[in-house]
Amino acid sequence: xxxxxxxxxxxxxxxxxxxxxxxxxxxxxxxxxxxxxxxxxxxxxxxxxxxxxxxxxxxxxxxxxxxxxxxxxxxxxxxxxxxxxxxxxxxxxxxxxxxxxxxxxxxxxxxxxxxxxxxxxxxxxxxxxxxxxxxxxxxxxxxxxxxxxxxxxxxxxxxxxxxxxxxxxxxxxxxxxxxxxxxxxxxxxxxxxxxxxxxxxxxxxxxxxxxxxxxxxxxxxxxxxxxxxxxxxxxxxxxxxxxxxxxxxxxxxxxxxxxxxxxxxxxxxxxxxxxxxxxxxxxxxxxxxxxxxxxxxxxxxxxxxxxxxxxxxxxxxxxxxxxxxxxxxxxxxxxxxxxxxxxxxxxxxxxxxxxxxxxxxxxxxxxxxxxxxxxxxxxxxxxxxxxxxxxxxxxxxxxxxxxxxxxxxxxxxxxxxxxxxxxxxxxxxxxxxxxxxxxxxxxxxxxxxxxxxxxxxxxxxxxxxxxxxxxxxxxxxx
Amino acid sequence: xxxxxxxxxxxxxxxxxxxxxxxxxxxxxxxxxxxxxxxxxxxxxxxxxxxxxxxxxxxxxxxxxxxxxxxxxxxxxxxxxxxxxxxxxxxxxxxxxxxxxxxxxxxxxxxxxxxxxxxxxxxxxxxxxxxxxxxxxxxxxxxxxxxxxxxxxxxxxxxxxxxxxxxxxxxxxxxxxxxxxxxxxxxxxxxxxxxxxxxxxxxxxxxxxxxxxxxxxxxxxxxxxxxxxxxxxxxxxxxxxxxxxxxxxxxxxxxxxxxxxxxxxxxxxxxxxxxxxxxxxxxxxxxxxxxxxxxxxxxxxxxxxxxxxxxxxxxxxxxxxxxxxxxxxxxxxxxxxxxxxxxxxxxxxxxxxxxxxxxxxxxxxxxxxxxxxxxxxxxxxxxxxxxxxxxxxxxxxxxxxxxxxxxxxxxxxxxxxxxxxxxxxxxxxxxxxxxxxxxxxxxxxxxxxxxxxxxxxxxxxxxxxxxxxxxxxxxxxxxxxxxx
Numbered sequence: 006x007x008x009x010x011x012x013x014x015x016x017x018x019x020x021x022x023x024x025x026x027x028x029x030x031x032x033x034x035x036x037x038x039x040x041x042x043x044x045x046x047x048x049x050x051x052x053x054x055x056x057x058x059x060x061x062x063x064x065x066x067x068x069x070x071x072x073x074x075x076x077x078x079x080x081x082x083x084x085x086x087x088x089x090x091x092x093x094x095x096x097x098x099x100x101x102x103x104x105x106x107x108x109x110x111x112x113x114x115x116x117x118x119x120x121x122x123x124x125x126x127x128x129x130x131x132x133x134x135x136x137x138x139x140x141x142x143x144x145x146x147x148x149x150x151x152x153x154x155x156x157x158x159x160x161x162x163x164x165x166x167x168x169x170x171x172x173x174x175x176x177x178x179x180x181x182x183x184x185x186x187x188x189x190x191x192x193x194x195x196x197x198x199x200x201x202x203x204x205x206x207x208x209x210x211x212x213x214x215x216x217x218x219x220x221x222x223x224x225x226x227x228x229x230x231x232x233x234x235x236x237x238x239x240x241x242x243x244x245x246x247x248x249x250x251x252x253x254x255x256x257x258x259x260x261x262x263x264x265x266x267x268x269x270x271x272x273x274x275x276x277x278x279x280x281x282x283x284x285x286x287x288x289x290x291x292x293x294x295x296x297x298x299x300x301x302x303x304x305x306x307x308x309x310x311x312x313x314x315x316x317x318x319x320x321x322x323x324x325x326x327x328x329x330x331x332x333x334x335x336x337x338x339x340x341x342x343x344x345x346x347x348x349x350x351x352x353x354x355x356x357x358x359x360x361x362x363x364x365x366x367x368x369x370x371x372x373x374x375x376x377x378x379x380x381x382x383x384x385x386x387x388x389x390x391x392x393x394x395x396x397x398x399x400x401x402x403x404x405x406x407x408x409x410x411x412x413x414x415x416x417x418x419x420x421x422x423x424x425x426x427x428x429x430x431x432x433x434x435x436x437x438x439x440x441x442x443x444x445x446x447x448x449x450x451x452x453x454x455x456x457x458x459x460x461x462x463x464x465x466x467x468x469x470x471x472x473x474x475x476x477x478x479x480x481x482x483x
Numbered sequence: 484x485x486x487x488x489x490x491x492x493x494x495x496x497x498x499x500x501x502x503x504x505x506x507x508x509x510x511x512x513x514x515x516x517x518x519x520x521x522x523x524x525x526x527x528x529x530x531x532x533x534x535x536x537x538x539x540x541x542x543x544x545x546x547x548x549x550x551x552x553x554x555x556x557x558x559x560x561x562x563x564x565x566x567x568x569x570x571x572x573x574x575x576x577x578x579x580x581x582x583x584x585x586x587x588x589x590x591x592x593x594x595x596x597x598x599x600x601x602x603x604x605x606x607x608x609x610x611x612x613x614x615x616x617x618x619x620x621x622x623x624x625x626x627x628x629x630x631x632x633x634x635x636x637x638x639x640x641x642x643x644x645x646x647x648x649x650x651x652x653x654x655x656x657x658x659x660x661x662x663x664x665x666x667x668x669x670x671x672x673x674x675x676x677x678x679x680x681x682x683x684x685x686x687x688x689x690x691x692x693x694x695x696x697x698x699x700x701x702x703x704x705x706x707x708x709x710x711x712x713x714x715x716x717x718x719x720x721x722x723x724x725x726x727x728x729x730x731x732x733x734x735x736x737x738x739x740x741x742x743x744x745x746x747x748x749x750x751x752x753x754x755x756x757x758x759x760x761x762x763x764x765x766x767x768x769x770x771x772x773x774x775x776x777x778x779x780x781x782x783x784x785x786x787x788x789x790x791x792x793x794x795x796x797x798x799x800x801x802x803x804x805x806x807x808x809x810x811x812x813x814x815x816x817x818x819x820x821x822x823x824x825x826x827x828x829x830x831x832x833x834x835x836x837x838x839x840x841x842x843x844x845x846x847x848x849x850x851x852x853x854x855x856x857x858x859x860x861x862x863x864x865x866x867x868x869x870x871x872x873x874x875x876x877x878x879x880x881x882x883x884x885x886x887x888x889x890x891x892x893x894x895x896x897x898x899x900x901x902x903x904x905x906x907x908x909x910x911x912x913x914x915x916x917x918x919x920x921x922x923x924x925x926x927x928x929x930x931x932x933x934x935x936x937x938x939x940x941x942x943x944x945x946x947x948x949x950x951x952x953x954x955x956x957x958x959x960x961x962x963x964x965x966x967x
Contacts, residue, residue, distance in 0.1 A: 044583060048803040050576065051563045051585060051682040053717050083799050085846070087823055094802020147807070276846035278855060281689035281796055283718050 008205040008243065010236050011213055012165035016178055018157045018188040019132065019196040020063045026131050026155035027054030027097065034194050038148035042134070046153040048092030053282050056081075060155040063187035064104045064129050065288055065296045067157060070185055070303055071124050073108025075293060079128075081283045084275045089147050090134035098158075100277040103128035104286060105157075110181065111305065112173040113323060122174050123162030129286075130156050151195075157187070163202065163213060168232035172225050175199055176327070177304075184304055184329040192223045199228055203235045205243060214239075215249040219256055219263050231256035235263050307332055315345040324353055330367045337374035343381040351377055355398055372401045379409035390470055393418050422469040424476065427460075430468070431480050434459045445481055456481065484509055485645040486962060489702040492648060493550050496543065503543070503553030507536035507597050510555045514599065514646045517966060521622045523631075523641040525560050527600035528567055535597040542595060550705055552595030557647040559638050560601040561608055562588050562693070563682040567598075571684045572606040572616040572634075575804045575811045575830030585682025586714050587651055587693050594709035599647055603637030606832045607801065608658055608686040610634050611904045614895050615834040622891070623666060624963040625929055629888040632662030632904075638696045639666035643930075644966040649697045649706060653683060655690045656789050657884075657908025660920035663696055664883035664932020667922040669949065669959060670696045671703045674940050675915035676721035679714030685800040687793035688719075690912040699959055700921060700949035704728035707942060723940065731943045732950040737771035739948065742876030744779045747907055753886040755926025760882045763923035763933040763952065767880070770951055777872045777879065781864045785910035786902055788865065791845050791858035792913075797835075798842025804830060837898065866914040873938040878948055882907055883920040883932035907934055917942045921949045922958035930958070 025032055028045035045052045068075045082100035105127035111119045134149035159178060165171045179197055182188035190197050204216035219235060222228045234256075239249050254263040302310075304326045311322035326332045331352070338348045356377060360370060380397055383389045389397060397412050406412035413419050421427060434456060435442050445452040456477050461468055484506065487495070495501045511529050518524050532555065539553035563569045563581035570576040584592070592598070605615040613621040613636025621636040623629040624644035631640040635652030639662035642650050652659040654672035663670025671694045678693045685691060695706035708729065713722045743764065748757060768774055806812035806826025813825035831839070845854035872879060884904055894901045911918040916936055923933035933952070937945040953959050 047808060049583075049809070050569070050571070050579065050581065050684045050803070051680075052583075053681055055716060055718055085799050085802060087802065087805060089805075089807050089819065092803060092808060094805060095799050274848045276799070276843065276848075276851075278795060278799070278846055278851070281687075281719075282685075 006244070007208040008236075008240055009208045009210075010167055010232075011163050011204045011206060011216075012167075012171045012232065013163035013202040014161045014165070014171060014175060015200040015202070016159040016175065017198045017200075018159060018178070018182045020060050020155040020157055020187055021189055022057055022059045022063070022155050024057060025153035026057050026060050026129065028153055030153065032154050034191075036150055038137075038146070038150060040150065042149035042152055046092065046149055048094070054097060054280075056283060056286065057155060060129055061104070061286065061288070062292075062296055062299075063185070064127065064157050065293060066185050066187055066300060067127055067159070067182065068105035068108060069293070069297055069300055070181055071105075071108035071110055073124060073127070074106035075104065075288055076102065076106055077287060077289060078102060079104040079286045079288070081129075081280045081286065082277045083280045084277055086273060086275055088133070088136075089145065090136045090149070090152065092134070092149060092152055096131060096133060097280055097283070098130035099128035104288065110174065110177050112170065112177050114173070115169060120164075120170065122164045122170075125160045125162050127157050127159045130158055132156050163204075168229050168236075171201065171232060172229055175225060175228065180304055180328050184301060186301075195223060198223055201228060201232060201235075203232060203239065204249070205236065205239045214243075215251050217249060217251065217263070218253050220253055220266065222256060227256055227258055230261055231263055234261065238263065304329075304332070315339075315349075317346065317349055321349050321353060325349060328367070334367050334370070334374045338378040338381065341375060341378035341382070343378045344385055347384060348378065348381050351381060355395065359402055371404055372398065376401050376409060383409055383413065387422060387469065388413065388420055389418070390420050392466055393420055396466075417467075419467060420469045421464050421467045422472055424472070427464075427468060427473055427476050428480070430460050430463045431456075431476055434463065435480065442481065446483065453477070453481075485513055485648070486960075486967070487648065488698050489551065489554055489649055489705050490699070492554050493705075496553050497548070503536035503539040503597060504533060506553065507532050507555050507599070510599055510647060517644060518641075518646055520627060521624055521631075521640050521644055522619050523603055523621050523637040523644065523646060524557065524600045525570065525572075525603050525618045525637065526568055528598055531567070532597050532599050535592070539595050539597060549595055551591070551709060553597065554595070554649070555597045555599045555647060556591065557599050557602045557638060557641050557650040558588060559604055559635050559650065559652050561604060561653050561684050562651060563684070564588055564598070564601065567601065569601070569684070570617070571608070572604040572618065573830065573832070573835070574617040577617065577811065579810055581682070583682060586679035586716065587683065587710055590709050590712075591651070591706070596709075602635070602641055602650055605634035605636065605658075606835050607684065607797070608634040608653060608655055608691075609797070609834050609838055611657070611661055611901055612889070612891075612894065613637065613662070614891065615832055617832060620891050623888045623929075624966055625667065626888065628890055629929070630665065630891050632665035632884070632888065634658040634662075635670075635696060636662045639663055639668055639670070642666070642668045642696055642698065643963060645962055646966075649695060649702055651693060652696045653686075653691055653693050654908075654912065654918075655686050655692075655793060656912050657905035659694045659696060660908050660918055660932065660934060661884050661905055663920040664922075664934070665888040665930065667930025667932075667958065667961060668696060668698060669700055669703055669919070669921050670694065671707065671919045671942070671945070672911065672917060673707060673711065673942055674721075674917045675912070676719050677917070677940065677942070678710045679712075679717040679720045681714055681716040685796075687796040688800060689796060690789075690793060692912070699953055700919070700946045701729065701732055701953075703919070704732060704946045704950075707946075726943055728943055728946055731947045734947045734951075735771060736767060736948060736951050739767070739772040739878070740876040741767055741772045741774050742777035742872050742879040743774055744782060744879060744881055745776050746779065746782055747881040751885050751903065751906065752882060753926065756882050756884070756886060756931050759924030759926055759931040760933055764880060766952060766955055767948065770955065772948075775876050777876060779865075779868045779872065779910070781861060781868050782910055784861045785865055785913055786906055788858045788861045788913060789905075789909045790841065790902060791854050792862065794838040794842030795846050795855050795858075796842070798839045798846065801831075801835070801839060806830070834898070862913045865910050869910070869914045869916060869936075877938075878941075878944060879936040881934050883934035884908070887926050887929035887931060911936050915939065917945055919945050919949055921952060922961070923952075923956070924958060925961075930961075
């Protein structure tokens with residue numbers, strides 16, 4: 006039978022507030038265990054939560070960015086369960102009334118089309134602490150630094166039909182929260198975690214199949230592999246007449262497989278009820294208007310502008326706006342007044358290749374946007390040929406000089422555009438290769454390449470290629 | 484000296500005829516001599532009390548004394564006190580010392596009051612007789628075979644026996660007013676949100692409210708002045724100006740409309756209590772008040788509503804007592820589940836367990852709508868009844884409790900009968916209203932309480948009515964013979 010994959014995502018984005026969602030303790034990552042947990046985070050007797058308004062602002066900002074319904078009133082609820090890293094015995098979350106309601110984002114499909122993916126809701130909640138099972142023989146350690154860190158849980162509709170779509174959606178959300186500066190997006194540190202619900206159904210059937218949830222994926226690559234594994238696992242079960250069990254699974258990154266996490270606890274009853282320590286959260290028109298004013302240009306808007314005003318292709322504009330950092334880099338170049346298309350080619354070409362080779366992020370690039378802009382400017386004004394520009398770029402990458410001009414000067418990489426100098430080179434080559442000159446004149450056009458090569462070599466690659474071609478043609482014609 | 488009110492002690496201190504150190508020592512001596520019989524204190528902080536008293540005397544010497552500076556008091560052991568054990572009547576917290584003070588503790592300390600110690604209470608404030616305390620039952624100073632009421636039974640007994648001139652209490656379903664009635668003292672539960680709950684160990688968060696327990700309404704006003712006010716650490720505390728609660732104490736009662744819920748005088752109310760309460764109402768009438776019969780049609784739903792909502796919240800609030808970070812932990816747990824099960828089984832008493840079970844049940848999938856959600860709806864109906872009543876009356880008056888103090892052990896095996904001792908107080912918490920109990924007579928030698936209920940934030944009026952009543956009567960000055 007032919008199966009259709011149905012995927013929905015729950016993304017936990019850690020909000021980039023300075024302090025926790027219900028206390029004044031710091032949210033900074035990497036501190037000594039239990040040094041960033043105050044009485045509230047520790048669930049001491051008699052303490053009370055007070056909502057961090059900055060977390061609210063960030064949630065509302067996300068809601069506005071995905072054109073979501075933002076109800077005036079949302080409610081914090083307690084999700085009750087016992088676990089050592091959950092100090093109060095309940096997690097404060099939102100249940101029936103989330104701060105952000107229905108919204109949507111557009112993703113690009115492989116065939117160049119776009120698809121609208123529904124976002125069911127996004128709600129505020131606190132993170133739990135961490136249980137550390139290693140290093141404590143026969144016991145577990147608990148670090149409550151993370152307890153009370155604000156999270157925005159973003160729940161998608163089951164609108165995704167393949168791993169590729171799921172990744173495109175996850176990347177879109179990842180890019181969006183970074184554009185909005187509401188989440189640092191650091192997946193290694195757990196600032197952006199994904200739970201994936203996967204189910205299969207016979208192609209053409211409306212009713213969804215039974216889903217399995219793969220929890221806590223922290224890379225797009227693992228998500229891709231986990232979905233692929235899970236689709237195959239479920240297909241095997243269904244093909245052989247079995248039934249998929251609704252359960253939570255974990256992806257084992259070493260073995261490359263998903264496995265059941267806690268089967269029977271699935272029937273957990275969290276006994277949600279409104280938290281009596283917190284008043285309903287009111288997001289009024291005034292707050293929404295305030296946050297709307299703080300909204301930066303969103304990636305889709307920026308992409309549209311790059312296409313319309315800079316003449317970039319949709320694809321190029323999409324790549325350049327895929328992350329805020331990359332777009333920022335590109336826009337710093339544009340601010341130097343250089344050619345937009347040429348700049349785009351350099352960012353997406355050589356720069357991307359070098360970054361990739363050294364596994365660096367754009368923010369770690371040894372070549373600054375200003376330097377790359379200088380390079381582009383020197384190409385535009387014919388100081389550099391493409392070949393020379395690549396050499397200069399390598400020097401920049403290796404930090405052989407501060408500015409492009411200094412490198413051109415010190416490495417003698419200036420393009421030779423002086424006709425006299427070029428003619429001298431050509432004359433010498435023609436004199437040294439009379440046979441080839443004769444053959445060329447007899448109609449062996451292919452030899453043009455030979456002369457260009459010789460001249461380039463003689464000029465150490467610095468000859469202006471267009472000018473060289475022109476002069477060669479003239480001289481060889483006799 | 485121990486028979487004096489806060490106002491009178493304040494005057495003596497101001498006149499220099501006594502010092503805070505002398506006063507504090509006097510009460511410490513009384514506690515040492517008398518408390519063994521009634522068990523009202525679980526901790527006595529003699530050393531820090533005398534240090535605080537000295538500091539208060541210095542403040543007074545510097546001319547910076549306020550009306551409460553240097554006056555001793557006792558705190559219910561539900562309020563966290565930095566460096567002093569806060570056990571909340573439970574084995575679970577027998578070893579717990581908070582690293583912070585409750586807001587109420589800080590406020591009263593800032594007003595110059597001197598903490599003598601912490602008072603006994605029903606475990607986690609769950610009880611109406613102070614028999615559920617891990618630290619043993621408290622005896623009623625009027626008759627040592629009887630209960631003082633609960634859950635603030637230790638505070639009520641301590642003030643009644645004049646072991647402290649005043650105390651703090653908390654009231655979730657009557658826990659200030661009912662023991663105040665049973666011990667013959669004055670107790671005020673302010674409007675929900677009037678006093679910050681920070682540092683007060685939660686029983687049922689949407690109902691819990693701290694308040695003063697004193698000899699007189701005037702004293703309650705003085706303490707409320709120090710306790711009330713917005714606190715940014717408690718999101719449910721209300722941002723609203725705090726009036727001077729002593730300002731309207733002496734207003735006359737001419738034309739005051741007093742609502743009498745007729746259903747509160749029916750079956751279940753002890754005849755002796757009914758007689759005393761009617762006489763108190765007659766006194767109000769004599770002072771110019773008009774008695775108006777009112778109907779609270781949903782009042783009979785208050786107890787069942789409360790015993791769904793309060794346990795529901797409690798079941799969640801008490802989850803933090805898991806033996807992991809502080810409090811009681813069982814010996815040598817063999818795994819996590821064992822740690823949870825035994826720590827909680829050993830740490831909690833049976834009434835607390837009963838309420839956790841009930842609360843867990845009513846929040847469970849499949850029962851939530853039938854119990855919890857329905858109780859929220861009846862809670863709203865009850866609040867609406869009061870709102871309608873307050874359109875026509877200024878205060879509501881009636882009995883605080885259906886009987887006088889009952890015998891120790893008499894109701895402890897019958898939770899439902901026990902729960903009914905809060906039948907007149909519970910609705911007030913559900914509606915978030917301020918309520919008071921003041922002594923209004925004796926029945927067979929035991930004190931009877933008159934309950935006064937006010938509209939939201941109308942504490943001034945309650946205190947005014949109570950004060951005028953106390954100006955005309957002397958029930959509030961009566962002291963059990965053994966402690967006179």
